[in-house]
């Protein structure tokens with residue numbers, strides 16, 4: 149059977165294609181030559197399966213979509229505080245090429261606007277690199293996100309550099325505040341090459357999926373940046389990725405995103421997918437008109453809005469079973485899915501309601517797929533309190549989903565690895 153997803157993508161592409169509004173960017177002369185009718189889309193799952201339609205393989209310059217990825221590299225190389233000292237995280241509400249500095253410190257408001265991205269470029273790699281080494285860190289880093297070596301479009305790069313008066317002005321002001329500590333001309337040259345890297349929607353979808361996947365590249369399996377960095381980048385994309393249209397975007401589409409003036413647009417939905425579209429005609433904010441339209445449609449159809457979260461808690465308790473174990477009352481809580489704060493709270497509540505009368509409490513955690521830090525702490529605290537109340541507590545945990553369970557002061561827990569062992573325990577008790 150052929151997957152219906154590409155057919156769906158082809159259909160939504162067709163439905164958004166009619167939007168002939170907007171204009172190709174021309175402040176970079178070379179971009180004005182782009183074919184305005186190109187239109188493509190790719191979705192990448194976080195396990196690296198790609199679905200595409202239209203001009204998904206056509207290459208174009210990455211432009212501002214490079215910003216979140218270089219921000220990720222800077223965070224990985226200099227640490228959160230090192231980057232925050234130079235670039236803020238507040239939406240500016242201004243256009244991408246505005247100065248938008250914090251009064252007093254001269255810190256650019258965020259890394260998604262040009263001023264912030266120019267400063268961020270200078271923070272990639274170790275301190276003290278020369279311009280060429282820094283650029284190599286950026287190109288190699290972005291290539292690692294894409295899973296292939298990316299090349300610069302020399303014509304786009306030269307064309308932008310010839311007319312980069314505004315970015316040069318921004319860089320000189322940043323230098324005057326010591327936000328930039330290097331030669332502003334060289335930093336703008338490096339930033340412009342970064343923006344001129346050629347990508348397709350396939351590259352961008354995988355790059356976005358890497359962010360959505362906690363920094364791990366879905367196809368190569370390489371951990372490109374730590375999960376905490378990916379979280380930081382997605383957060384800033386959510387509030388600042390669409391410039392002065394960020395509020396409109398987050399309320400209607402609700403996917404952390406970033407646009408570029410060559411017509412690319414990415415969305416990265418944490419834990420779910422990376423999406424990329426390409427269509428060069430832009431709206432007044434510099435965002436792709438058909439891309440924005442297509443993302444709106446996909447978000448609605450596929451329920452991708454960040455705030456549309458199904459309650460995870462409902463299904464955590466698969467079964468609660470009481471039985472009489474040779475005159476001793478017992479209860480089994482069979483858990484499934486993932487254990488985090490909200491799901492552990494459901495378990496905790498059920499235990500509080502159910503256990504006062506039972507002598508033995510079994511947590512069958514065989515079907516738990518993941519347990520985060522707080523889920524573990526909460527479940528082990530339940531164990532501790534139950535044992536302090538005189539209950540005998542057991543985990544049925546064949547696969548060790550909770551490694552080294554230690555219920556803490558006064559708690560006692562027995563872990564069994566199979567149902568047979570559990571039955572034997574019952575018989576022997």
Ligand SMILES: NC(=O)CC[C@H](N)C(=O)O
Nearest residue numbers: 211212244262343408409
């Ligand atoms: N919004 C964008 O894509 C802008 C990137 C472009 N290279 C610039 O600095 O003007």
